[in-house]
Amino acid sequence: MALAKGNYKSIPEGAVVLSENEAVRYQREFIYKWPNWVQGFPLKLGPHLLGVASACCGIFYNNYYRRRLRLFHIGRVVSYLPVCFLPATLSAVMHAEAIQRPIILLKADVCPVCLEVKAGLLQAALGFLLPFLLAPTGSMALAHQSGCYNMPQITQRPTEAIQFYKKLLKPIGSISWKICAGQALLASFMTYLEARAMLQINKELHDEEKSGELLL
Template structure:
């Protein structure tokens, strides 16, 4: 059964009406059971790919700040969990819940708007979030282990901001490139997700026609 989003006036009498939640569950089962994953790779792997891209950006910034503040192995695992793992997980969750449903259900008639949303979500969790959390995490460990002389955040907040700016300045170009790459990657993959949904629906419609004409056995699968 092909999944189509229609207005009430456009729904045929013999159509099966299901809720959005049921539609998403139905489509997820189709994706899981699709034999040739290369045809729908975008739907199957995009969240994981975007999560991996976020990890790369976060690891780069985290390692840079740790080296600058001479942290060595102090708090290495502890700093990676919030600064690297969390953005990757949150990016995956947000894309899955705030982008994929619109792609599958075609709720938004503006595909570019959905792609832009995907790009902004990826930009937030791959670059903006680490830019805020990585310095805080690194400064906390540097203060605790006395590896770098830091101004007091309570007495000299402006000096702290100046130090963050100073530390970020040498990697401004790298961070800008990572930001642009993540945004473009998310938009590109979201477009591929749209194409995969259209491909699935097209094949399902073709199967329905063949079933109705008796050209395809009932037990034939995708």
């Protein structure tokens, strides 16, 4: 059954009226049952892939700072949970709600280019900036608490602490810009694939209904 927007005056006899949340839930269930997996995979796996990309970014930065501060096995789980799990979860959830939601509802008033830019900025913030800030903060806090690395404290020697952070960041400064751009481009491209997949699925569904054949 096709999902279509309309006002109450134009509702055909026998049609089921859904709220926006119900329509989103209906569309997601329909997409997950779509028989052509290759065609539907951007919509099925898009948010999850972006979450994995955010987690990988968190792993990279957490490993780097833990190695530089000689933390070894100290607080491994405590440091990885916020740096990897939090960005991954937020990236997946926010992309699904802020980006994929208008796509699967086929909202005509949404600018496709604007949506791709929004997706890129959102992923850059959650998939790059969040782990970029959380990793050194958590690692330096653990290093100070455990006493495994002698470093200046921001409350006592702020200038030296800033210089110390810059020294840690310098070896990965150039690659950080590449990671940020990569996260943004990945999210923008995934949004393009999701929009194209939704349009293809919707077109095939309408063609099947017009011909009187049931696809699902």
